[in-house]
Amino acid sequence: MxxxxxxxxxxxxxxxxxxxxxxLISLLSFAMGYIVAKEQEKEPIRIEQNIHEFRCEFYAPQK
Structure with a gap:
């Protein structure tokens, strides 16, 4: 045997x-990308306008 x-x-x-x-190269590439992404952490995008308000303004523009 x-x-x-x-x-x-x-x-x-x-x-x-x-x-x-x-x-090994694949794991190294993934690890490097993960490390770079962690270093470049950005503030998350915030939606500040309600979608309903946006639609109303889009279809019926204010005078």
């Missing part, structure tokens, strides 16, 4: 290294 596992690893070693590399 162990011999079969060793043979499988030897046979697919390059593919496994490539897969591990892709996963």
């Amino acid at each position: 162990l011999a079969k596992l060793k043979e499988f690893v030897k046979l697919h070693q390059n593919d496994m290294i490539l897969l591990i590399g892709v996963i």
Whole structure:
């Protein structure tokens, strides 16, 4: 059983290294993006006008 596992690893070693590399780069990219986004936290957008008031002003402009 162990011999079969060793043979499988030897046979697919390059593919496994490539897969591990892709996963590590993906995780690193995600982490860097997450860190940058945390540093650039902005104040959330606030809606200060009621949608009903907006519709009334849009369809019936004030004189």
